[in-house]
Amino acid sequence: MAEKLIPITLKVNGREYKVEVKPNETLLFVLRNKLNIKSVKGSCYRGECGVCTVLLNGKPVKSCLVLAVEADGAEITTLEGLAPFGTLAPIQKAFLEHGAFQCGFCTSGFILTAHWLLTHNPDATEEEIKEAISGLICRCTGYKQIIEAIKAAAKYYKQDKQKQ
Amino acid sequence: MKYVGKSIPRIDREKVAGDAEYAYDFTLPGMVYAKLVAAPYAHAKILKVKYDEALKVPGVLAVFTGADFPFKVGIYAADRDVLAREKVLYYGHPVAAVVAETLEAAEKAAELIEVEYEPLPPVLDALEAMKPDAPLVHEKLHEYKHAPFIYPKPGTNIATYLKLRKGNIEEGFSKADVVVENTYYEPLISQGYLENWVGIARVKSDGTVEIWSSHQSPFAVRNLLATSLGLPIHKVVVHHMYLGGGFGGKAGLLLEHIPVLFSMKLGGRPVRLELNREENSFYMAQRAGYYFKMKTGATKDGKLVAHWGEYILDAGAYADYTVNIARSVGLKPFGPFEIEHVHVDSYAVYTNKVPTTAFRGFGLMEVLFAAERQMDLLAKKLGMDPVEFRLKNVLVPGKSLTHTQERLREDAGDPAGAIREAARLIEWGKPPEQPKEPWKFRGKGFAAFWKGPVQPSNAAASAIVKLNDDGSVDVLVGTGEMGQGTITALAQIVAEELGIPVEKIRIAPERRTDMVAYTWQTVGSRGLFSDGQALIRALEDLKSQIRKIAAQVFRVFEDQIEIRDGKACVVGEPWECISLAEMALGYMYPNGNAIGGPLIGRGSHVPVRNTIPDPETGKSVPAPFYTFGAGAVEVEVDLISGRVKVLKAVMVLDTPAINPMLVAGQVYGGTVMGINIALIEELKFDENGRLLNPNFTEYKVARAGDIPDEMIFKTLGVGQKDAPYGAKGVGELTMLPWPAAVANAIANAIGVELYELPMKPDKIIEEVKKQRPELLEKVKEALKIKG
Numbered sequence: 013m014a015e016k017l018i019p020i021t022l023k024v025n026g027r028e029y030k031v032e033v034k035p036n037e038t039l040l041f042v043l044r045n046k047l048n049i050k051s052v053k054g055s056c057y058r059g060e061c062g063v064c065t066v067l068l069n070g071k072p073v074k075s076c077l078v079l080a081v082e083a084d085g086a087e088i089t090t091l092e093g094l095a096p097f098g099t100l101a102p103i104q105k106a107f108l109e110h111g112a113f114q115c116g117f118c119t120s121g122f123i124l125t126a127h128w129l130l131t132h133n134p135d136a137t138e139e140e141i142k143e144a145i146s147g148l149i150c151r152c153t154g155y156k157q158i159i160e161a162i163k164a165a166a167k168y169y170k171q172d173k174q175k176q
Numbered sequence: 177m178k179y180v181g182k183s184i185p186r187i188d189r190e191k192v193a194g195d196a197e198y199a200y201d202f203t204l205p206g207m208v209y210a211k212l213v214a215a216p217y218a219h220a221k222i223l224k225v226k227y228d229e230a231l232k233v234p235g236v237l238a239v240f241t242g243a244d245f246p247f248k249v250g251i252y253a254a255d256r257d258v259l260a261r262e263k264v265l266y267y268g269h270p271v272a273a274v275v276a277e278t279l280e281a282a283e284k285a286a287e288l289i290e291v292e293y294e295p296l297p298p299v300l301d302a303l304e305a306m307k308p309d310a311p312l313v314h315e316k317l318h319e320y321k322h323a324p325f326i327y328p329k330p331g332t333n334i335a336t337y338l339k340l341r342k343g344n345i346e347e348g349f350s351k352a353d354v355v356v357e358n359t360y361y362e363p364l365i366s367q368g369y370l371e372n373w374v375g376i377a378r379v380k381s382d383g384t385v386e387i388w389s390s391h392q393s394p395f396a397v398r399n400l401l402a403t404s405l406g407l408p409i410h411k412v413v414v415h416h417m418y419l420g421g422g423f424g425g426k427a428g429l430l431l432e433h434i435p436v437l438f439s440m441k442l443g444g445r446p447v448r449l450e451l452n453r454e455e456n457s458f459y460m461a462q463r464a465g466y467y468f469k470m471k472t473g474a475t476k477d478g479k480l481v482a483h484w485g486e487y488i489l490d491a492g493a494y495a496d497y498t499v500n501i502a503r504s505v506g507l508k509p510f511g512p513f514e515i516e517h518v519h520v521d522s523y524a525v526y527t528n529k530v531p532t533t534a535f536r537g538f539g540l541m542e543v544l545f546a547a548e549r550q551m552d553l554l555a556k557k558l559g560m561d562p563v564e565f566r567l568k569n570v571l572v573p574g575k576s577l578t579h580t581q582e583r584l585r586e587d588a589g590d591p592a593g594a595i596r597e598a599a600r601l602i603e604w605g606k607p608p609e610q611p612k613e614p615w616k617f618r619g620k621g622f623a624a625f626w627k628g629p630v631q632p633s634n635a636a637a638s639a640i641v642k643l644n645d646d647g648s649v650d651v652l653v654g655t656g657e658m659g660q661g662t663i664t665a666l667a668q669i670v671a672e673e674l675g676i677p678v679e680k681i682r683i684a685p686e687r688r689t690d691m692v693a694y695t696w697q698t699v700g701s702r703g704l705f706s707d708g709q710a711l712i713r714a715l716e717d718l719k720s721q722i723r724k725i726a727a728q729v730f731r732v733f734e735d736q737i738e739i740r741d742g743k744a745c746v747v748g749e750p751w752e753c754i755s756l757a758e759m760a761l762g763y764m765y766p767n768g769n770a771i772g773g774p775l776i777g778r779g780s781h782v783p784v785r786n787t788i789p790d791p792e793t794g795k796s797v798p799a800p801f802y803t804f805g806a807g808a809v810e811v812e813v814d815l816i817s818g819r820v821k822v823l824k825a826v827m828v829l830d831t832p833a834i835n836p837m838l839v840a841g842q843v844y845g846g847t848v849m850g851i852n853i854a855l856i857e858e859l860k861f862d863e864n865g866r867l868l869n870p871n872f873t874e875y876k877v878a879r880a881g882d883i884p885d886e887m888i889f890k891t892l893g894v895g896q897k898d899a900p901y902g903a904k905g906v907g908e909l910t911m912l913p914w915p916a917a918v919a920n921a922i923a924n925a926i927g928v929e930l931y932e933l934p935m936k937p938d939k940i941i942e943e944v945k946k947q948r949p950e951l952l953e954k955v956k957e958a959l960k961i962k963g
Contacts, residue, residue, distance in 0.1 A: 050201040051194030053420070055370045056453045060872040063370055091194035104192040108185045111837040114845065115659030116191030117370040117420030123192065142880040149872060151368050151421050152659045154848035155880040156887055157841055 020084040024049065025093030033080040040064045040075035043090065051091040051120045055149075062148030065121035066090050072125045074147075091120040094127060102168035103127050103161075112161035114152035121148050126162045134169035136162070179671035180901050183837030184678060186664045188418065188657060188685065196418045196685065199374050199390045204446040207376065208237060210438055211282035212449070213272040213289050214458055215264035218528040218865025219298035219311065222263060222291060225272055229288040235281035237442060239289065240273045245437060249404035251429045253322035253335065255314060256494045256531070258437060263296065265313055265493035266528050267866045268458025275438050275447060298528035298865045302467060302490035305333040305525045313493060313526035325788065326499050333526040335495040338506035340520040340794035342581055348482025348517025352473025354557040360468040360546035361932040362915075364490060364859040367463065367535055368877045371420020372456040377435035378446040383407075385439075387432050388415040392422040392656045393697035398689045400429050401436060416687035419658035423849075424534030425460060426658075427699045428496040457870030461533035462859060464498045464524070465490035468546035472510075478560050480515045480569045487522035487543065494531035497538075498524045504630040505539040507580050507789060507798050510547045512591045512626035513569040514576040528865050537911045538700060540627045541850060545933065548623040548916030552923065562920070563599045566624050567592055571804075581795045584802075589830040589904070590894040591804035595624050598806035598828040601888055608810050614958035615815045618823070619925025623913035624806045628799025629700030629905065633786035637706035638693040639714040641670065641777040643722075647742050647757035648680040653711065654687060654695035655703040660907045661838040662703040666711055668834055669900055673715040674756065675740040693778075701905025704834065705801055706781050708900030713779025725759050725772045784898075801896050803904040805829040807913030809851075809884075811921040815944060815955045818937025820922060822851050822884040827913070831904040832893040839906055843889040846910025852878040854915035856934050926951060 017032040024047060031046050040057075043049045043066070053063040057076045064075040067089035095101040100108065103126050113119040122145060129136055129144040136144065141162050142155075150158065190196035227239040242261030248254040260271045272289050276282035299305045299313065310333055314320070318330035326336045349355065375389035385407060391397045394416035402409045419426065435447040451459055466489055473482040487505050491498040506522035555565040571578065574586035599605075599622065608618035629635070640652040651670055657663050663683045671678045695707050723734040726744035730737070736747045745753035754763065762772040789796035810824040825847050833839040856876050860868040869875040895902015919930045922940070928947045932939070944952055 050197070053198075053200065053370070055372060055420075056872045058453075058871065058873065061370060091192075100189075100193060107192045108189055111183075111186065111841045113186075113191050113659075114661065114841060115370070115421040116188065116196050116418060117198065119191050120194060145880045149370065149877055149879065151370055151423070151849070151877055152845045153841055154844035154846070154878075154887070155883050156844040156848075157837075159880065 018081055020081060022083060023087045025089060035081060037080045038076050039078040039080050039083045042080040043075060049090050049092070053117055053120065062121045063118045065124050065148065067124055067128060070128065072128050089124065091123060094123070103130065103165045106161040106165035110157045110161035110164060112153065112158040118148060118150045122150065122158055126165065130162065130166055130169040134166050134173055136166065177672055179668045179678060180834055182668070183835055184668065186661055186838065187667050187678065187683065188663070190685070198371055198418045198420050199376070199388050200371055200420065202376055202388045202417060204376055204378060207446040207448050208275055208277055208442070209279040209282045210273055210275045210435060210447050210449040211279070211286040212270040212455065212459065213286050215260065215267065215269040215271045215291070217264055217293055217295050218267045218300065219296040220264050220293035221296060222260060222271060223294055224292040226290040227272065230274055230285035233276070233281050233285040233288065235277035236285045237275045237277065240438065242271065248320065249429060249433055250494065251400060251496055252326045252499045253328060253495060254320050256429070258433060266530055268530065269493065270459060275442060299333065300527055300529060300861060300865050302465060302488045302525045302527055305527045306488065306523070313528060335491050335524040335526055336499040336502055337521060337523045338503050338794065339792060340506050340509055340518060340579060341792065342579060343517035345482055345484055345517050345519035349473050351475060351481045353476035354554060355471060355473040356550055356553045356557060357471040358550065358931055360470070360549065362466040362542050362545060363933065364465040364492070364529065364532065365463045365853060365857045366457060366859055366875055367423040367425030368875070369421025369423055369425055372451045372453055373426065373431060373460050374448070374450040375432050375435045376446055376448045377432065377439045379436070379439045379444040381444065384411050384413060385436050386413045386415065387436060388417060389430065389432050390419055390426055391416065391430055392419060392427045392658055392699060394656060394687045394689050395654055395694055396427070396697045397430070397432055401432055404433055405436065410690065414689045416656050418685055419656055422658040423536045424538065424699065427697065428461060428533040431459060453872065454870040457867060458530060461494065461496045461531040463535035464492065464501060464532040466542045468543060470546055470550050472550045472554060474554050474558060476558065478558055478565050478568045480513055482517040483510050483515050485509050485520040487520065489524040490527050490529065491524040492527055492529040492532040495524050495526065496531055496533040498532045500630060501534065501539040505543040507794055507796070508540060508627070509543060509579055511544060511551060511624050512571045512804055513566070514571055515579065518579050529861060530867060534699065537627070537908045538630050540625065541911045541915060544623060544625055544912050545915035545919065548913065549919055549931070552920045553929065562622055563595060563604050566595055570595060570624070580789065580798055582797045587897045588802055589804040589896065590892055591624070591626065591830065593892050593894065594804050594806045594828045594830045597890060597892065598622070598808045598826050601826040601828065601890065602808035602810065602824065604808065611812065615955040617813045617815065617925040618810060619921045620808065620810050621917040621919065621921025621924055622806065622808045623916035623920065625909065625912035626802050626804045627701070627909055627912060628802040629702035630798065631696065631700055631702060633788055634782055635696035635702070635706070637695040637710040637781040639707060639711040639779050640693045641714045641718050643718065643756055643760040643775040645757060645760045647676065647755055647760065648682070649674065649676065651681060651683045651711070652692040653683065653707050654692050655707045656687065656698035657685065658698065660703065660842065661835065662707065664838060665704050665834040666708060669708060669711055670715060673712070673719070674742065676742040701803070701907045701909060704903055705899050705905055709898065710779045710781040712900055713781070714777040717779055718775055718777025721775050721777070722756065722759065725763050726754055728771060729754060729763060801899060801904045803829060803831050803906065803909045805909055807917045809917045809921050811918060811925060813922055813925045813940065815952065818941040820855055820918065820935060820940065822918065824886040825851065825884045827889040827910065828892065829906060829909060830892045830894045831906065832895045832902045833891045834901060834903050839891060840889060842906050843910045844887050847887055847914065848878045848883050850911040850914030851884065851918060852882065854918040854933060854935060856936065858934050
């Protein structure tokens, strides 16, 4: 029994991909294995750890819980999409300058979630930051420097908001 | 200093850019996929494995069973089957495997494999396993090869034991005015790293084996593969990539041999074995469980005089590193205090549970939970302040004898200073302000700690530094990068020594064992000390070559050349210089004559004056350094929910820091991990030995909302002379005081003494009911009044 392949379109980091997927393939699987976007990681594959977080139409989702077909036509941002190649976005720079990562396996999920948070709420309080990242696991850092990095990056998002 | 001691950003910035490569991301063309089949029994005879149907699945290349690999593997004892033979030893034990063109086909075929079992009674508790009539996990223990310092007892479940004897224990207790005797329990837990184990192996036609996998120590993997499979060491090439967390769980014998063996049987095709989270909990070794029986005595003026202990580690089905952890807790059986009479027996015991191995701290957090509880309970009996009691007994460098009868070197550190400073930072002696809710109670707790690497007395390291023709530098070291940040600290050392910016230094993210310098392992908080020492020697070697060339060019003595800002200059005449770039590949005079040639520095390290423990007494110098420290917490216990919240956590380490920001990261990470282990973490098994929480839904690691309100840390900057810029290991140390400090703080808050981990809400309420029923009554009363 040959499984039916469904053609879908994904716009990832501004580039359009046409790809054929199986109905049961997750967005995580397709991003990693068909589009070769390896910054997106997988660990628990059940929505607990958040290392597979990507922005789907601007909102963080756990890509292990989204079927690729559900993402048809969507705009997706992964860590590589936050800044032009070879440069770092302010939130990436803040993570670097505050020691907000160690092994780095969860980092993509944290940075993308923080980017979404600060885009919408650049005045986020410490409690709001903790709330926003509560769906993500980092076993290395103890979160303190992640929270500090997000606080430090907030000023760039405030400036952006003022410009708009 | 310009670079050392500064909080520069980590050099592995690819991790925030998104192109850091992990073994998880690695693929090879033509790669095929392996899937293992897990046993549904904790202990059972394998009667038959039927796989005809599995072979019919399109794309399936082979099915393997234990019979295909009739030998055992292991790190210190060869106790492990590649795939279970004759019987399965724990729930989840891999009993067969499929290799197929796609993962889907492999998974489908794996489901079609039928195994017939005859269930056997499992032994699931380490104390039960010690009993003479206990079922045997390994009947053929007498046949197993093992390292000379491991002492299995054939005919029992004992995987190893260690004896520590100092002084005369009877005499010690005869001098004691107060004695406390307790049994402590700590369950099996998970390292909880995020990158599940993955390995991609291929065999070349000339017999070379190559493996890319998630591991901490590339050279350990190489050595174990070569030894286990009977291969020459130079024919095994291990590729280390960024590692998504290890915490000890990726230090021992991992699963590399499985894809390697499969590739050998499949004509060298690259084979990928990738575990999902649940499989990772079954197939990868977890952390042992512990029983500590302790009896400790002191005189009425507060001098420790005797400590007796029996330590029993639940090693699970395969003991991997746990046999060495039994040595670790046996050789450091108590906190950093001097005791004249010590008598400890430690055992690692096989049970029908998941295999166990190292975890950050290598048994020290576990033994210190018990030992630092003993200290508080003794202080209480003596009516003495716990900090004062510790200061009275703390090891004094240059003077004291440790539990292994080692006289501490004079520059060993500052154990007393760490205790004093932690006490100051937590405002010890000032009672915490009690919250207005009458069901909430606050208290403070304290614990001291120490640790050095547990390693062979000759655990070596080396480093190679190559100068490039633009004055940049390639550094070759063997230590793995798993987030601990050693490579950033090493780059800072190079920058400092050569006077060049960190940007001009490359330490490649990949380690290939045939292309980088050797180091024994990336464990035990030894990396910076060991690889750092080798690196400093390599830089000295390079600098002496630089000085020699510059001395020749300027016609001065070598000691009249100084190296700074990437140049070699005549002392006193800083305008007379040659840049390092000019001499990197050989210095050329204006007339074309050249001298020197490419400059390469090399350096080695081996621990000095370490000794093998005496088998009867444990007497030894077991480690090249100890890091000393102390931790203190203020907690709030909520007697309605039973929850404990850590409000403030203080840690003081005696060592200097090469990079304070990265040390802070280690401290915060270790603090949150250690406190979570104290309060929540536990691998749960049902009565048949089935692991109930192999995933992050039921195994709760800390999240952002769980961290202490305040975390404070300080390093005292007291270095050891032979350590790189004095800096000693830190990574594991950051875990050590927390379970004890939290338990001591709970006792201080509500007067309830706890002896078991984790200290979960239901456990706390249960113990309050037993030990302080009047406290619960008071809470109920207060609630009634409030309505």
